[in-house]
Amino acid sequence: MGTGIKYENGKLIVPNDPIIPCIPGDGIGPDIWNACKPVLDKAVEKAYGGKRKIEWLTVGAGEDEWKRSGEFVPQATMDAITKYRVGIKGPLSTPVGKGFRSVNVMLRRLFDLYACVRPVSHIPGVPSPVKDPDAVNMIIFRENTEDLYAGIEWDSNTPEANRLIEVIKELSGKEVRPGSSIGIKPISEFGTKRLVRMAIQYAIDHKLPSVTLVHKGNIMKFTEGGFRKWGYEVAKEEFGDVTIPESELTDGQAPEGKIVIKDRITDAMFQQILLRPREYSVLAMPNLNGDYMSDALAAQVGGLGMAPGSNIGDGYAIFEATHGTAPKYAGLDKTNPGSIILSGAMMLDYLGWTEAADLVRKGVQGAVASKTVTYDLARQMPDATKVACSAFGKAICDHM
Numbered sequence: 167m168g169t170g171i172k173y174e175n176g177k178l179i180v181p182n183d184p185i186i187p188c189i190p191g192d193g194i195g196p197d198i199w200n201a202c203k204p205v206l207d208k209a210v211e212k213a214y215g216g217k218r219k220i221e222w223l224t225v226g227a228g229e230d231e232w233k234r235s236g237e238f239v240p241q242a243t244m245d246a247i248t249k250y251r252v253g254i255k256g257p258l259s260t261p262v263g264k265g266f267r268s269v270n271v272m273l274r275r276l277f278d279l280y281a282c283v284r285p286v287s288h289i290p291g292v293p294s295p296v297k298d299p300d301a302v303n304m305i306i307f308r309e310n311t312e313d314l315y316a317g318i319e320w321d322s323n324t325p326e327a328n329r330l331i332e333v334i335k336e337l338s339g340k341e342v343r344p345g346s347s348i349g350i351k352p353i354s355e356f357g358t359k360r361l362v363r364m365a366i367q368y369a370i371d372h373k374l375p376s377v378t379l380v381h382k383g384n385i386m387k388f389t390e391g392g393f394r395k396w397g398y399e400v401a402k403e404e405f406g407d408v409t410i411p412e413s414e415l416t417d418g419q420a421p422e423g424k425i426v427i428k429d430r431i432t433d434a435m436f437q438q439i440l441l442r443p444r445e446y447s448v449l450a451m452p453n454l455n456g457d458y459m460s461d462a463l464a465a466q467v468g469g470l471g472m473a474p475g476s477n478i479g480d481g482y483a484i485f486e487a488t489h490g491t492a493p494k495y496a497g498l499d500k501t502n503p504g505s506i507i508l509s510g511a512m513m514l515d516y517l518g519w520t521e522a523a524d525l526v527r528k529g530v531q532g533a534v535a536s537k538t539v540t541y542d543l544a545r546q547m548p549d550a551t552k553v554a555c556s557a558f559g560k561a562i563c564d565h566m
């Protein structure tokens with residue numbers, strides 16, 4: 167039963183009974199997914215009184231799937247995501263030395279999920295290492311397909327690496343130390359513009375004050391510098407009526423209704439998120455900067471255990487737990503399902519079911535405020551009641 171989500175003229179068309187593929191994943195994946203699913207179902211039921219319901223379609227991927235079927239991402243999983251467009255997944259492990267870089271990377275490539283989107287804000291009561299975690303309210307748009315992550319690299323002393331060293335000398339006159347490994351960092355106008363376009367559109371849709379381009383263009387002039395240049399270009403060319411570059415502000419004030427486009431050098435930005443977090447809202451950045459920044463910001467609000475995430479393309483999106491498979495806890499019903507549950511709330515927002523999404527977040531806030539939490543939070547919260555993964559899910563339902 168259920169109906170497929172459609173994508174027409176750049177917009178999702180979501181029925182009241184969408185079929186949504188879910189990949190429980192490896193390690194603790196099934197534990198956290200079993201806690202998450204009832205939370206999302208309850209929120210939808212409570213928000214829409216039975217008029218809306220998700221029809222879950224469980225599909226496989228990852229190491230356990232490989233042991234079962236000999237495939238990391240079976241055709242049936244690819245077909246389901248292709249057909250139904252929006253999915254949710256637990257963490258996946260990739261067996262070392264089986265010819266795959268990463269199942270996660272493979273899924274991103276297959277569906278051209280070019281933006282890794284991670285909102286970062288503090289849930290009151292979650293222990294944090296900083297003085298004022300509530301000052302952080304940002305959303306990261308990390309480019310997902312380019313940069314040093316494109317996977318173009320050669321080991322030292324291979325014929326390919328040696329050949330490249332010669333070509334570099336020929337083209338630039340620069341000497342690369344013999345015996346070096348070589349990695350290539352492609353950053354394109356196309357890849358940058360579609361990412362920054364998504365970030366600015368998000369700021370417009372959510373009435374947010376600024377979009378900051380985070381780059382290292384002072385050193386890498388054409389790659390990271392290109393990201394900065396193309397980012398400002400797309401803002402001016404496509405959103406000129408609603409954006410203004412920071413350099414054109416008078417007295418630091420933005421005209422009413424305009425989104426300020428800023429840029430910051432990455433290392434300075436790591437200071438800014440600690441020292442002046444209130445000045446930042448939407449962040450857009452190349453892949454490697456985004457990798458570092460996502461974890462650093464997540465740490466400021468209490469760590470990856472509660473950090474939601476998603477990979478989004480044009481008409482396709484996969485929402486995911488941001489932590490790994492924590493294999494030592496697999497099957498113990500122990501770990502924190504907060505990350506996948508809050509990713510589920512993002513998914514509900516993406517479907518336009520914001521009332522249900524808000525209920526999920528309210529439930530999480532209530533459970534944390536009542537100090538009924540899993541071991542990872544309990545060990546840092548005085549007087550907390552430590553509960554199992556599934557019981558934390560139930561506490562979230564009770565606080566909706």
Ligand code: NAP
Nearest residue numbers: 256257258259260270471488489490491492501502503542
């Ligand atoms: P990890 O699985 O994230 O676990 C590292 C530690 O983080 C755990 O031992 C635990 O700390 C804590 N942790 C993680 N998730 C938690 C949760 N839900 N609740 C409470 N604590 C949690 O990282 P890893 O050990 O480096 O990686 C293990 C495997 O996961 C690898 O195969 C890796 O490739 C894979 N991985 C997958 C993804 C993905 O699919 N998106 C992402 C990262 C890693 P304590 O021991 O202190 O309690």
